Amino acid sequence: MKVNHIRQNVFPVLAALIWGTAFVAQSVAADHVEPFTFTAARSAVAFVFLLVLCLVFRALRQRDFHGEAQPRPGSRRDLAVSGACCGVALTVATNLQQMGLETTTSGKAGFITALYIVIVPIAGIFLHKKAPRAIWLSVALAVAGLYLLCVQESFSITEGDWYVLLCSFCFAGHILLIDHFTQKVDGVALSCVQFLVMAVLSAVLMLVMETPNWAGLLDCIGPVLYVGIFSSGVGYTLQILAQKDSDPTVVSLLLSLESVFATIAGALILGDRMSGKEYLGCVLMLAAVVLAQLPDFSGKRGAPVREP
Numbered sequence: 001m002k003v004n005h006i007r008q009n010v011f012p013v014l015a016a017l018i019w020g021t022a023f024v025a026q027s028v029a030a031d032h033v034e035p036f037t038f039t040a041a042r043s044a045v046a047f048v049f050l051l052v053l054c055l056v057f058r059a060l061r062q063r064d065f066h067g068e069a070q071p072r073p074g075s076r077r078d079l080a081v082s083g084a085c086c087g088v089a090l091t092v093a094t095n096l097q098q099m100g101l102e103t104t105t106s107g108k109a110g111f112i113t114a115l116y117i118v119i120v121p122i123a124g125i126f127l128h129k130k131a132p133r134a135i136w137l138s139v140a141l142a143v144a145g146l147y148l149l150c151v152q153e154s155f156s157i158t159e160g161d162w163y164v165l166l167c168s169f170c171f172a173g174h175i176l177l178i179d180h181f182t183q184k185v186d187g188v189a190l191s192c193v194q195f196l197v198m199a200v201l202s203a204v205l206m207l208v209m210e211t212p213n214w215a216g217l218l219d220c221i222g223p224v225l226y227v228g229i230f231s232s233g234v235g236y237t238l239q240i241l242a243q244k245d246s247d248p249t250v251v252s253l254l255l256s257l258e259s260v261f262a263t264i265a266g267a268l269i270l271g272d273r274m275s276g277k278e279y280l281g282c283v284l285m286l287a288a289v290v291l292a293q294l295p296d297f298s299g300k301r302g303a304p305v306r307e308p
Contacts (some may be wrong), residue, residue: 011242012017012254015235020229020261023275024269025223032216035098036206038224039091041217043199045228050192050237056189075099082181083193089177090236091198093170095205096163103160112164114256116145119172121249127176135249138288142253148277149259174241177257182244189227191237253289 029038101109117139181190206212217224241253260282 002151002303007244007252008242008246010250011238012251013257015238015242016257017256017261018235018238019229019255020263021269022227022235024229024260024265027224027295029223029227030101030221033213034206034210035095036202037212037217038208039094039098039201040199040206041224042228042232043195043202045225046195046232046236047192048200049229049233050195052187052191053233054192078184079186079189079193080183081187082190084195084197086177086181086190087194087197088201089170090194091201093167093174094198095169095202096167100160100163103158109164110259110262111149112278113163113168114146114259115143115165115168116172116175117249117252117256118262120175120252123172123176126248129179129248135291138253139249139280140242140289141284141288142256145281145286145288146256146259147281148230149263149285172251172252175243175270178240178243179246179248182240185238187244188237191233192239194231194236253282257285257289268272 009130026038033041121136121139132204176189237253239251242254250262263278263282
């Protein structure tokens with residue numbers, strides 16, 4: 001039980017830390033290659049990394065079972081279906097976000113994307129997975145904190161903002177799909193298949209809608225490898241492992257700390273200065289996360305609250 005508690009709380013925070021610090025690498029890569037090219041490259045790197053990881057885990061299991069028949073979490077069909085569904089959702093979400101960033105600011109995009117922390121519990125109501133009532137206070141605090149942290153200018157709606165809003169719905173769908181499929185298949189294998197799907201779909205879109213710049217891709221190979229291995233391969237796998245038997249609303253709150261880590265990384269690595277408004281946003285975000293972890297707020301630990 002204690003191991004499950006650590007997995008459900010530490011893993012999503014680590015994922016948020018990786019995603020937040022990867023913002024610098026993504027910004028560098030955006031100066032060299034177009035969105036679909038970058039997404040295809042990072043997804044291919046993530047797939048190869050996770051495939052190697054799956055093979056290593058398989059070899060270790062065979063050693064532990066001395067070549068005997070061993071329990072397999074889920075069939076190949078379950079894995080294919082879950083990987084396809086999660087891969088499509090993640091592909092659409094990632095590329096909508098990248099399209100939106102062409103005409104909106106990164107701060108607004110970060111705030112609108114993180115609205116999945118509101119969409120997830122609302123969608124959960126229709127899926128008979130209610131979040132505890134008290135956790136809505138955490139959601140409200142997190143939204144307020146995200147606004148202070150991300151939005152530095154007057155808030156107006158642009159075409160890019162609509163793309164990013166659609167992206168937040170897709171990310172919420174991705175979280176809910178993972179909540180459903182992690183009960184059936186191995187988490188690392190699911191992450192591997194979803195990135196194979198993402199790499200194939202993004203490569204097709206790249207060839208249809210872009211002119212691949214191979215020289216530019218080589219110029220940013222470092223950021224591509226970092227984002228592919230850590231942000232994609234490690235980060236999303238941590239999310240999948242964290243969501244097994246967890247409340248998706250609490251996990252989404254922890255994942256939204258990405259905005260806090262991105263702001264801190266910008267200050268430490270790029271020398272960006274944080275304003276008082278941003279500091280207050282960080283405090284509200286952290287308060288929301290702490291409240292969500294209190295027993296009276298999160299309800300029964302280790303499982304989503306379901307309607308009868």
